[in-house]
Each structure stands twice: as structure tokens, then as C-alpha cells.
Amino acid sequence: MIRNRLTVWYGELVLRKQLARRGSAFLSPGILWLLALLVLPGLVLVVVSFTERGAYGQIEWLFSVDNYKRLIGFGMLGWSADNLAIIWRSIWVAFVTTLIAILLSYPISFFIVNRPPRQRFLWLTVLIVPFWTNMVIRAYAWFLILAPEMPLAKLAVYLGIHPANTPLYPSSFAVYLGMVSMFLPFVTLPLYSSIERMDWSLVEAAQDLYASRVRVFMQAIFPQTKPGLTAGVILTFVPAMGMFVVPDLLGGSKFMLVGNLIQQQFGSSRDWPFGAAISMGLVVLTMISLQIYRKKSKEIEPI
Amino acid sequence: MTIEAIKTGLSIRDISKSSDEVNASIDTSIESQSGVDDNMTIEATKTGLSICEVSKSFGEVKALINTSLEIKPGEFFTLLGPSGCGKTTLMRIIAGLELADTGTVLLSGKDISRLPANKRHVNTVFQSYALFPHLTVFENVAFGLRSRKVHKDEINQRVTEALTMVDLTGMADRLPQQMSGGQQQRVALSRALVNQPEVLLLDEPMSALDAKLRTQVQVELKRLHQRLGQTFILVTHDQDEALVVSDRIAVMNHGEIIQHGTPKEVYERPTCRFVAEFLGAANLISGIRAGNGVETEFGALQVVKEIPWQKGTLAIRPERVSIHDNQPEVNGVKARILDVIYLGSNVELLLDRGFRVRTDTHRLFTQGEEIWLSFPPERLVVLND
Numbered sequence: 137m138i139r140n141r142l143t144v145w146y147g148e149l150v151l152r153k154q155l156a157r158r159g160s161a162f163l164s165p166g167i168l169w170l171l172a173l174l175v176l177p178g179l180v181l182v183v184v185s186f187t188e189r190g191a192y193g194q195i196e197w198l199f200s201v202d203n204y205k206r207l208i209g210f211g212m213l214g215w216s217a218d219n220l221a222i223i224w225r226s227i228w229v230a231f232v233t234t235l236i237a238i239l240l241s242y243p244i245s246f247f248i249v250n251r252p253p254r255q256r257f258l259w260l261t262v263l264i265v266p267f268w269t270n271m272v273i274r275a276y277a278w279f280l281i282l283a284p285e286m287p288l289a290k291l292a293v294y295l296g297i298h299p300a301n302t303p304l305y306p307s308s309f310a311v312y313l314g315m316v317s318m319f320l321p322f323v324t325l326p327l328y329s330s331i332e333r334m335d336w337s338l339v340e341a342a343q344d345l346y347a348s349r350v351r352v353f354m355q356a357i358f359p360q361t362k363p364g365l366t367a368g369v370i371l372t373f374v375p376a377m378g379m380f381v382v383p384d385l386l387g388g389s390k391f392m393l394v395g396n397l398i399q400q401q402f403g404s405s406r407d408w409p410f411g412a413a414i415s416m417g418l419v420v421l422t423m424i425s426l427q428i429y430r431k432k433s434k435e436i437e438p439i
Numbered sequence: 440m441t442i443e444a445i446k447t448g449l450s451i452r453d454i455s456k457s458s459d460e461v462n463a464s465i466d467t468s469i470e471s472q473s474g475v476d477d478n479m480t481i482e483a484t485k486t487g488l489s490i491c492e493v494s495k496s497f498g499e500v501k502a503l504i505n506t507s508l509e510i511k512p513g514e515f516f517t518l519l520g521p522s523g524c525g526k527t528t529l530m531r532i533i534a535g536l537e538l539a540d541t542g543t544v545l546l547s548g549k550d551i552s553r554l555p556a557n558k559r560h561v562n563t564v565f566q567s568y569a570l571f572p573h574l575t576v577f578e579n580v581a582f583g584l585r586s587r588k589v590h591k592d593e594i595n596q597r598v599t600e601a602l603t604m605v606d607l608t609g610m611a612d613r614l615p616q617q618m619s620g621g622q623q624q625r626v627a628l629s630r631a632l633v634n635q636p637e638v639l640l641l642d643e644p645m646s647a648l649d650a651k652l653r654t655q656v657q658v659e660l661k662r663l664h665q666r667l668g669q670t671f672i673l674v675t676h677d678q679d680e681a682l683v684v685s686d687r688i689a690v691m692n693h694g695e696i697i698q699h700g701t702p703k704e705v706y707e708r709p710t711c712r713f714v715a716e717f718l719g720a721a722n723l724i725s726g727i728r729a730g731n732g733v734e735t736e737f738g739a740l741q742v743v744k745e746i747p748w749q750k751g752t753l754a755i756r757p758e759r760v761s762i763h764d765n766q767p768e769v770n771g772v773k774a775r776i777l778d779v780i781y782l783g784s785n786v787e788l789l790l791d792r793g794f795r796v797r798t799d800t801h802r803l804f805t806q807g808e809e810i811w812l813s814f815p816p817e818r819l820v821v822l823n824d
């Protein structure tokens with residue numbers, strides 16, 4: 137009887153009940169914080185997404201699923217693919233951005249890890265210095281770099297893939313460039329910390345066991361860097377899905393993402409219920425995407 | 440130094456092994472260095488592993504200095520030496536995990552010095568085991584076979600065999616962290632052995648095991664080696680382990696191989712002070728040459744071997760000193776017992792002048808007693824330094 141209720145917790149002999157009480161005490165600040173800052177606004181959003189927009193942009197408390205119907209394309213003028221296209225484009229852009237950031241982060245992280253310890257700090261600083269300025273300013277900085285008289289645009293003209301005397305923005309290329317530069321450190325930093333702590337003897341063991349380069353990476357390096365990579369993927373993919381500053385400035389009106397659409401509803405259109413519905417859709421999509429990532433990254437593991 | 444050691448090592452082996460075999464190995468170890476290229480040399484270097492004048496430095500640290508070694512196929516060879524003497528470095532050079540500054544490594548007569556690790560038919564049991572934590576025991580063992588795209592059925596069969604060999608049947612689906620240290624070590628062993636490498640390298644594989652398990656694994660390893668007939672190279676700094684398992688031992692210090700030979704040779708006939716003291720206990724007696732004997736603090740001592748120096752050191756193992764009731768005829772010394780240490784099957788006597796003697800327990804010794812000792816001339820080893 138007593139045995140059941142007693143337990144050893146890191147060498148301390150305690151009652152289970154005591155432990156539970158202590159646990160909830162430790163948890164409560166976090167739970168309160170989540171409740172106040174995330175769950176409550178979230179719930180408000182859920183409720184609002186089922187309401188209707190009034191004639192003057194106010195919220196009419198008439199509940200229906202009309203906003204969600206509208207989200208998947210059923211408008212007043214019949215069905216259109218516009219919204220779904222925007223959603224699909226957002227997923228695609230977030231996916232490509234994350235992928236490019238990962239592909240760049242591995243070599244960058246290995247490069248920094250291979251520097252002598254004193255230099256590493258310097259390189260990491262170089263990586264995050266751009267973040268000392270505002271996101272909007274960084275996006276505007278790309279205007280300068282992509283201007284017609286700059287080398288990048290000149291190169292594009294020379295290669296015949298771009299008309300002369302026009303800037304390289306607005307374009308999907310400019311959006312990807314902006315997105316990757318915006319999110320790169322969010323992948324590189326966690327990946328770097330994983331790689332720095334890596335057990336290199338596993339790499340040597342794989343080499344010793346006749347593994348090819350690809351196999352060494354997949355079996356000895358990738359599993360060890362996965363925690364950092366996962367953190368990086370979440371930190372990049374989630375905000376990239378909702379990003380609106382970069383596409384707004386570098387993508388122009390033809391390259392709208394979900395973020396822009398939401399911003400429009402809460403801004404100029406003053407259609408909060410529809411905006412809330414899009415936000416809910418974004419949340420659901422993000423969660424599905426991360427689930428897919430989880431499954432896929434597990435699948436890669438065996439052989 | 441190295442060539443010197445090889446010569447002495449081989450001249451002693453002459454006695455114990457058939458002359459054919461000895462001739463072959465003399466040719467490889469000495470003449471391959473002088474560049475003589477007769478049939479015997481080629482024959483012998485075609486199989487086995489030769490390390491020729493390999494050096495390696497890490498910045499200021501000279502980890503290996505001009506090291507040469509010949510390891511015969513099927514031999515259980517041990518690299519023995521204190522911490523930091525370059526054992527692991529030599530091992531890693533053989534495995535291809537480190538590039539030698541100079542020198543070559545020949546495996547079955549082929550120069551493998553510039554081959555990457557995954558192209559060398561050599562496998563390693565790492566000191567930390569380095570098992571893949573995300574793979575099951577089965578997949579860990581199958582790793583090398585999968586790298587080489589061996590057929591699935593053959594993989595199944597060979598992995599199952601390899602796991603049976605190390606007594607791990609039924610654990611194939613576990614993850615490494617669900618196993619004890621000894622079990623992990625056996626997984627590492629079978630992961631290397633399943634590839635049937637030409638040379639198996641073992642870097643202190645027993646260092647993480649407790650004393651009892653270690654002796655057990657040593658015996659198992661020795662038996663496994665006898666059954667498989669593959670070349671094993673073991674790194675250790677435990678002299679007992681080296682003596683138990685090896686066919687031959689190379690004693691290393693400060694990046695050099697000081698002496699090599701069979702366990703018996705290096706134990707009974709150490710060529711220098713370091714080897715004498717590193718392999719078990721030794722009594723050292725310094726003296727000056729006087730004719731065919733040596734003048735020491737114990738008087739004139741007769742020795743069998745030739746004395747290469749004017750002033751130098753003799754060594755004798757504690758268990759090789761004999762105890763007498765009366766003054767012996769040769770090399771007799773009177774000594775007082777300072778302490779008697781009971782060791783179970785033996786007693787160790789600590790005598791004045793820092794001498795140690797080990798003997799069986801048939802006679803009772805008391806502290807303060809004076810006894811007669813003799814150093815049998817054939818047991819007195821003349822050290823080179």
C-alpha cells in the first residue's frame with residue numbers, strides 16, 4: 137500500500153501526491169502565461185471566425201460557417217480558386233524557404249564548427265548582426281541590392297533572363313531571397329549547436345564500416361543533428377507561413393501570401409471574421425505540415 | 440631502435456618456433472627495410488600488415504616516430520604502452536582515420552596509406568564503442584554489410600551468426616542504450632567481425648568493463664581469435680591483458696616501439712629498463728662490467744649473456760630470485776626481510792636495499808629474518824640501457 141504511494145525522485149523519497157502538487161506548482165506560471173497570451177486570444181479568434189461582418193466592418197454576432205466556405209473559394213460570384221491558390225503558394229514558399237535555409241545551414245554550420253573556438257563566436261555574430269535592424273528595413277535593403285544598376289540585376293540582364301533597366305523586384309525570386317535571408321539564422325543557429333555537440337566517433341565508425349558519403353551523412357550526421365534541425369524547421373516554417381512584410385514589399389500585388397490576405401482583412405477590408413477564419417486555416421495547415429515533417433523525418437531513419 | 444628490437448626479438452624466437460617460419464619473418468622485418476627483394480620477402484609481405492617507418496605529429500607533439508612493424512596474418516598482436524604513447528594514433532593510421540605524415544602501411548602487400556577508411560578492409564572496435572544510437576542492435580551489426588550492398592538474405596544470415604557468436608541472440612531488436620556496457624562492447628565486436636576484415640583493430644575494448652568481466656572477455660576474445668583465425672590488433676595499457684591474449688606484443692613509449700616479441704620474450708627478456716618495469720615488477724641492479732661478470736652492490740654477479748656496456752643495469756623478476764638456507768655457490772646474497780606480504784598463492788618479501796622477492800608459501804618467513812638469495816645467472820637480464 138505505502139509502497140505504491142512512495143516513490144524515489146532523483147534520490148529523494150517522496151509521496152506521489154506531494155510530487156504531483158509540487159509539479160503543478162512549477163507548471164502554473166507557464167500555464168497561466170499560455171492561458172493569458174495564447175489560449176484566450178485563440179479562443180476569441182475561433183469565436184470571431186464564425187461571426188459575420190457588418191456593413192461598417194463591425195462584428196455581427198450571427199454564427200455560421202460562411203467564412204470558411206469563403207476561404208475555400210465559395211464567394212458571392214460562385215467558386216474561385218484565388219484563395220486556395222494563395223494558401224497553396226504560402227505553403228510552397230514556406231517549404232522552399234525552409235528547404236533552402238536547411239541546405240545553406242549545413243555547410244555554414246560545419247564551416248563555423250571547424251573554426252578555432254575564438255573565431256566561432258565572431259562568425260556567429262556575423263550571422264546574426266542583420267537581426268539588430270528591423271525586418272522592414274532589411275526588406276528595403278534588398279531594394280538597393282536588386283536595383284537595376286547593381287551587379288545582380290546586370291548579371292541577370294547579361295544572362296538574358298531579365299529585361300534591362302528594371303529592378304529585380306517585385307518578383308518571386310526577390311521574395312525567396314528575402315525570405316531565406318530573413319529566416320536563415322533560425323535554422324543555422326540551432327543546427328550549429330547540434331553539430332557542435334556532435335559525436336564524431338559515429339562518423340568515423342560509419343567510415344570504418346564502408347559507408348559512402350551519403351550514407352555517412354544520413355546515418356551518422358543527420359540523426360545527431362535532427363534535434364537542432366527540427367527546432368530550426370519549426371522556427372522557420374511556422375512564421376514563414378504567416379509572413380507578410382517580405383511578400384508585400386518584394387513580391388508585389390501578384391505574389392500574395394496568406395499573411396498578406398489576413399493583414400488585408402484586419403486592415404483595409406475591415407473584415408475581422410473572415411481574417412479570423414483564414415488565421416484558423418493557417419493554424420490548422422501549419423499543424424498538418426509539422427505532422428508531415430515529423431513522420432517524414434522518422435521515415436528517413438532506417439537505412 | 441626499432442630494427443634493433445626486431446633483431447633481438449627474432450633471435451629469441453628462433454628457439455621456440457620452427458625455423459621455416461622464423462626465416463620468413465626475419466626476411467620481412469629486416470630485409471624489407473634494407474630494400475632486399477627476394478622471393479621470401481614478397482611471400483611474407485603479401486599477407487599480413489606491414490607498417491613502414493610511419494611518423495605522425497600533432498603540432499609540437501610527436502605521436503609516432505619512425506615506427507615499423509610486421510604483423511603476420513592470423514596473429515593476435517598487442518600494442519602495449521602507457522597513456523599518450525601513440526597507440527591509438529597508430530591504430531587510427533591503420534584504419535585510415537588519420538593520415539601519417541610519412542611512411543607507408545601495406546596490407547596484403549598493397550599500399551593502403553592513401554586509401555580512405557571506407558575503402559580499407561580493416562574494421563575497428565572503438566574505445567567508446569561508437570554504436571549508432573538510433574539503430575537497433577541488428578542494424579548496427581548489419582551496417583557494414585548494408586554499406587557494401589550485400590544481399591538481404593545473406594545479411595540476415597551473417598548478422599544472426601555474428602550475434603550468436605558473441606552470445607547476443609534475442610537482443611537483436613534492442614537499441615544500444617538498452618544494453619549494459621559489456622553487451623554494448625560485444626555488439627561493437629560483432630559489428631566489426633561480421634565484415635570479416637583482414638585486420639580487426641581493437642582500441643582498449645575492455646577499458647569500460649569491470650575486472651571480472653574483463654578477464655572473462657579476454658578469454659572469450661582469445662577463443663574467438665583462435666576460431667576465426669583473423670588478424671587481431673589490440674591496444675591496451677594493461678600488461679596482464681597483453682600477456683594473456685597476445686601471440687606477440689609490441690611495447691611502446693613516447694611514440695616509439697621499444698621492443699616486440701612473444702609475451703614470454705618481452706616478459707623474460709626485456710631489452711631495456713622501461714620494458715622491464717612496465718611489464719610486471721622487476722628488481723634493477725646497476726653495476727660495472729668486470730670481465731664476464733658485473734660488479735654490483737651485491738658483489739660480483741655472473742651473467743650468461745654478453746654485456747654490451749661498461750656501466751649499466753641488470754634486471755631480475757621477483758619470482759626468479761631463489762631462496763636458500765645456506766650460502767649458494769653462484770650469485771649469492773644475504774638479505775634481511777623488512778616486510779612479508781601475503782598474496783594468497785604467493786608471498787612477497789620486501790628486503791633491505793629495496794629488493795622484492797616472490798616465492799610460494801611452503802616456508803614461513805618472519806620480519807627481520809636474514810635469508811640467503813641467489814640470482815640464477817640465466818635469469819639475470821642484461822638491459823641495454
Ligand SMILES: Nc1ncnc2c1ncn2[C@@H]1O[C@H](COP(=O)(O)OP(=O)(O)OP(=O)(O)O)[C@@H](O)[C@H]1O
Nearest residue numbers: 497500501502521522523524525526527528529676
Ligand atoms: N587530434 C589530436 N590533436 C593533438 N594531439 C593529439 C591528437 N591525438 C593524439 N594527440 C597526442 O598524441 C599523443 C598520442 O596520443 P594517442 O591517443 O595515440 O595515445 P594513446 O597511446 O592511445 O593513449 P591512451 O592510452 O591514453 O589512449 C598524445 O600525446 C596526444 O596528446
Ligand SMILES: [Mg+2]
Nearest residue numbers: 526527528642
Ligand atoms: Mg588511446
